[in-house]
Amino acid sequence: ETGVTQSPTHLIKTRGQQVTLRCSSQSGHNTVSWYQQALGQGPQFIFQYYREEENGRGNFPPRFSGLQFPNYSSELNVNALELDDSALYLCASSSGTYNEQFFGPGTRLTVL
């Protein structure tokens, strides 16, 4: 059974650019959550997708958007990148919105 995978592992962008991060959920999981972990902080909830629909959003601006595909993989898009967007982005999948989440290794985004 393959766990949660994320791509790319590392990414460097400049201010104002756009970025897309990808997450493949664990087999059988229909729920994906995205978190942002800034240096020295705990993960912060960005949003959750359940069966291709957004199911809750944290305190992040609209330039953070997402998608979930029919195979339950997911994308996180960030437009107009700012320096403060530099962080580790974690994806977690689960077999429902009330079930244990399994995290991927994350994508390290650096904005210069």
Next chain:
Amino acid sequence: DQQVKQNSPSLSVQEGRISILNCDYTNSMFDYFLWYKKYPAEGPTFLISISSIKDKNEDGRFTVFLNKSAKHLSLHIVPSQPGDSAVYFCAASEWETSGSRLTFGEGTQLTVNP
């Protein structure tokens, strides 16, 4: 507004002794609490959880205690092993209404010395 706080950024203990990691929360609507462990270059992995209707949950070497009146929980690891060295995150959820959307603390780096 930091709703979940781990006030100790780091903790160092000797192998075989007890490790106690603490966590405080401010949101009285939280009804489910979890601890995660994170190694470098890996995602957090679930350790143990507790519902607000309980005050203790035990799983092998790991025990979580919840004091609702003090809005405080702690994770006890007995005995501590060098492989337990990692960052530990406390997380909370309004599980009844929001399910698995988690609010995390800042983390505590645990180092277990041989």
